[in-house]
Amino acid sequence: MELEQAWYHISPMGATLRDFWRLYRKNRLAVWGLAVIVIMVIAAIFAPYLTPYHPEKPDFTALRRPPAWMPGGSLAHPLGTDHLGRDMFTRIIHGGRISLTVGLVVIFFATSLGIILGLISGYYGGRIDAIIQRIVDTLLAFPYLILATALVAVLGPGLQNMLVALAYKEWIYPCRVVRSEVLAAKNKEYVEAARAAGAGDLHIMFREILPNVFGSVIVVATLRVAWVILMEASLSFLGLGVEPPAPAWGTIISEGRRFINTQWWISTFPGIAILLTVLGINLVGEGLRDALDPRMRE
């Protein structure tokens, strides 16, 4: 533990992949989570090549087929078809493209903004810190989904507006983490040393402090991807996300609601896809926390 911590501070970015994997592997569930995510990502990337069906085109010769293991089901549609005869499996793996893209894009922009504002806030302190932190407090007061919904309602539905609506509040989480890490790092010797050597503020912030706090940023960003995917699903469920017939998981669940009494599989399977993806990402996030940030271990 002592040694690991020392290693962490001496050479944060110099950790070889093998060292990282040795620490990560200790968390068995995190390895499982990673496996799930890898499968999901591969399925999403190669979605058009994995099944012979189109995700949006109706097929009126195969309406409401049950999953393969039920009477009337066949292996041609392993998870059945929906009310328009579209293959459920095809729609779900295409839905993964939407969810994963939204999750990654929102987190990329939100984290970039959060890092910059967090560095400024923590490094300079004073009035600018007070202003940024009051903005953070203010945004924190709005229930996430309600703010996002209201924003989409105002901006109009669609992918781009949904990204904006989600990123609107999302940046405050990396911002808070970076700020508190910067406050802790600001008075460390290596920062003093850099300053004594004549480094400017920008150099100290981005080249000295940032690499040292990057571990925590990665952990937060990963865990937040899971949350953003849940929120994307919720917005899509409310009809405020990507517009149908695009197969977003939330949209499929919402469409299947009408048939819940008879064709239960339409609403059920996309939910399992969400659960597996979000659970996988959460597990990976915890594994990363164990591997990258020894101080945060239980």
Add this chain to the structure above:
Amino acid sequence: MKFFFDRMLQTIPVVLGITLVVFSLMHLTPGDPVETMLGSVGHISQEDIDLIRHELGLDQPLWKQYLGFLGGICRGDWGMSLRYGVPVKELIRERLPATLELTLAAMLISLMIAIPAGVISAVHRYSLVDQASTLVSLIGVSLPDFWLGLVLILIFSVGLGWLPGGLRLGFEIAWPPTTTGLLLVDSLLAWNWEAFWAAMSHLLLPALALGAPLAALTMRITRSSMLDVIQQDYITFARAKGLREMVVIIKHALHNALIPTITVIALNMGTLLGGNMIIERIFSWPGLGQLVVDSIRTYDYPVVQGAVLLYALTYVGMNLAADLVYTRLDPRVAL
């Protein structure tokens, strides 16, 4: 007292910020808000549009509009609903009890599950029970709550037929006279057991769906803070005194471990209220969340603004309350 005062002062800029965000919501529309609102109505003359703009005060400079908005809120004038033509405040007051009842029930259910589970997990650390409840809580935070609601309906309502899958009270049961607006309380006050049980059975599934993520989170927090506390010297001392293990755990350990739990619950009120929106929709629950969704769909901005404002102010209030409770339970904080 000084702590209390400082803490109050800190909330002022936040409350102002909240009103600013809520105010700006309406002005973020890419086009003209009035035209967006009237979009579905069909052809409307420019004169009518101007008239509505004037009525809403949209023809005034922005800062003046904002001050007017702020003044209105302070005077208790939250604007008029465009769709219903009644004051927003009245609409909210009408819907609030249903949401309150659901939220409180969800909170109660999740605490009843989460705190015992967290304590047992911590006491029997790494046992099978601990691992199982950790996994369940991980699944709990990863579940989309709306999907959980649907699955609960599918199982308990469609499949088994045990519980109703929507509304607050069936159509066949007469409503008890309204005193508090909370159906459980009202039916008890009227000694109407039939309505009480009906209300209870309608409440169970949505409260479970709404409370699940909170339960998962509360369980994890309770577990980790119990683990912290159990290792403290005073627990060892209490055990050494020969106190029974139950007494040590519940009276000495849990009492202190609950402090972070309370904070987390208060901070997550916002998530709970946000979850309302979607759970109410699934269970046709006539609460505030449904009102917000409907108003968003019909561009009834004043209602959206009022509800969002209420949610945010509730969050700030809960946050403040949590801090104050925290100082009561742990006097070191105030120093």
